[in-house]
Amino acid sequence: MHHPRIVTTIAELREALAASGSVGLVPTMGALHDGHLAHVARARELVDTVVVSIFVNPLQFGPNEDYLRYPRDLEADAAKLADADLIFAPEPAEMYPNGAIETRITAGRVGDTFEGRSRPGHFDGVLTVVAKLLNIVGPRVVTFGEKDAQQAFLVERMIRDLDIPTRVELIPIVREDDDLAMSSRNRYLSDRERVAARALSRALEAAESSADRGIDAVIAASQSVVMGEPLVELDYFAIVDPATFQPVDDGYRGPARAIIAARVGSTRLIDNTRLRLG
Ligand code: AMP
DSSP, X not given: OOOOEEEOSHHHHHHHTTTOSSEEEEEEOSOOOHHHHHHHHHHHHHOSEEEEEEOOOGGGXXXXXXXXXXXXXXXXXXXXXXXXXXXXXXXXXXXXXXSSOSOOOOOTGGGGSTHHHHSTTHHHHHHHHHHHHHHHHOOSEEEEEGGGHHHHHHHHHHHHHTTOSOEEEEEOOOBOTTSOBOOGGGGGOOHHHHHHTHHHHHHHHHHHHTGGGOHXXXXXXXXXXXXXXXXXXXXXXXXXXXXXXXXOOTTOOEEEEEEEEEEETTEEEEEEEEEEEO
């Protein structure tokens, strides 16, 4: 079996990429699951050399979040990446040699809504590390998951705004057999919480099946699913315009995305789906 080479420094990575044809980057924080592997498989179809970055970025975690307990297992991750050519797994000191970084990308107003409202500074941290990774790797294509729809929206906008010569390839959400969206954080769930967590995808299914009756029907249908599950504490449910990531107005018709975030026990989960409001 083929094994990707693991590199931990920027200099080593640049050297390894010197004569590698077209490059695709799959940015991850590790704790890899089949959702991540779908990115690698898609990148494999698009470019000559596939780089997977594995970096738990301290800049995108708030002070009370799970930065320290976020699962890290480079060996197990590498064993799943037979389809990749290179793994870039830097230590924080390689990415942020002066400790805190002074220069940052700001995600703007959309960065303060939804995930950004619950996680102040999160998207500035994400965009800053993504900009660094794009500058380090110089990929033709970078993959982002629809699972993190707001993140994908903000990265695509940053790439346009800053004229970065990389194209975003969006990867559909990969789900467990019972439709829970795969996430590295699912492993935090107890057995009871794991069952309750299905309410997120069920709420989105309810949203889809009432979409032709308009926004109020969608909100009522999905809320009643979440209310029926006492272990699930809703953070937000919203219908956004895919072009702006702003909530749609009453009476809106057309393509939209339903987004949901909830706390299940101490674990925060997100999910979303595309809809057409009728
Ligand atoms: P992370 O899980 O934060 O390391 O995410 C790394 C990349 O994988 C991001 O682009 C995510 O959107 C994507 N991703 C995470 N979960 C899934 C999933 N269930 N299906 C597809 N892509 C995913």
